[in-house]
Amino acid sequence: VTVSVLYWRVGPPLRHEVEMATIHVRGLALVIILCLSIRATTGADAGWTARVCGKPRPPFKESHFAAPALVPCPAADGDASAPAPTKCFVAACMDGTVAMLRAETGKQVWSRAINSPLRGSPLVVAGSGVAVVTTLLSEVVAVRLADGAVAWRWKSDTPAKGTWVFEPVLGPTPTTVVVGGRDMNAIVLDAGSGAATCTVQATDGIWGPALVARLAGGDGTPPMLFAAQTASCVVFRADLPAACSTAATDSAAAPERVSTRWRTDIAPPGLSYKHKPAFWIFGGPVIVGDGNAVAVGANDGAVHVFNADTGARVHKVPVGAGGISANLMADTRPAFRGLRVLGVNEKGTVFSVSVPRVGTWATRGGSDAPVAEWARISGVTSVKAKGVAFDVTVGLVFVAGVAAGGRGGSVVAVSTQRAPASDASPVRVVAELPACEAPAALTCVDCGAAAASTASRHAVVACNDGTHVGVTLPLPGDLVERSEVGQAPQPSPTPAPPPPPVQSQEVRVVLDTDAPPPGVEPHTRDAPNHVVVRADEPQAGLDP
Known part of the structure; x- marks a missing residue:
């Protein structure tokens, strides 16, 4: 004109x-x-894009805070052209939508309206055939994996206004879940019926992904629950009785009340979330090593390590500027045995912390100081709590973050193992791809031991515009060829001839604890730290 x-x-x-x-x-x-x-x-930036979520309900402006949850696709979804084996993911949205999509193509399998704004990431409970989601209206909802139909609903009886239920975690058995929320306790629910079996008394709300449960140990130790009270900066442990693990069908029955074993306040004197700068715990606990320690991240930019038996804080490890709001991950490869934790802070700093043994497993004759290494991802200025995924089989951290100035977001693969013949920090960026304008959450599709030798990783990114994006990140050859950090792959040895059969013998093993290693049965104790094992042949890893 x-x-x-x-x-x-x-x-x-x-x-x-x-x-x-x-x-x-x-x-x-x-x-x-x-x-x-x-x-x-084009598919240069992303393999596929699918719109899952609608507009969020006021006053919320973001489509979701939830990372997708992976699950095998239902056998009767009718997609004969899909590659096999197939993986799907369950997405939860702030508009109340729960949907299952194929991870390879983004094709929708089913979608259901829960009619409540959803806050946490879905939890897949394969033993009960459901995915559990939580709402901002004090509800926990289970939907069937087969078709998305609602299996049950549980509602908190906490009278406080605005009681949000944050995302669930697996409980003391594979068919139980634990939930916590603002202004409420930690509740153990039966995943099959939705009935509450027990409740752990908390003095303050349990915000965010701040729960982790440990199954019963082979030495008779009970299931344990570790949690972080976000606002009051308290970490606590509770030992769960047998009633928490028992299948329950009566949703009207009163749950058993459980007291905490220990509670530790880590806020500096006179400082809490009410002060400026505030002190918060947003990163949930992670069990370190053989369960002897628990680590959490806080917004003071440090990893805090606690003795799991006593609750005493034994280490405070700074890991660069920026608060930690994402869960930590223990590196379970044999070279680390869970004694290294990985994480990322809100400013895009990826860190690795090696933790010495704590308590009865304390290091003897070695350094008692943790070792921390970190590196800032260039260009990434903001990382949300759910914009992180881990693949500890090759020491990878995937970060979905907003670039400088808020102009677009990327998925970055960061290695925590050193490059060959390099003395530089092991934290290095190995791949980067644009994803969407505002990535909010991330899930790695093919992370794990089965994919350790492949040359790429696939991820599903949840974006704040309501879409989900599939991306493929190529990995450098030196990363996929080495089996352990700092170790080159060894050639396969020539199979040795089978040893001749031997008669049953006693192998005396002196351990640093009075409990035998997992899988070593039967056993007896003839001293506080002696374990006698009877076996047809010496067991791997045990030094007589």
């Missing part, structure tokens, strides 16, 4: 210049539109 008006208002000598300018403007606009169309439709 502007060009047309200008054309008729100017005299004939200038009309040719106006016509040429119009051609240039149209050509430039065409190039811009073509570039934007190519960026939006």
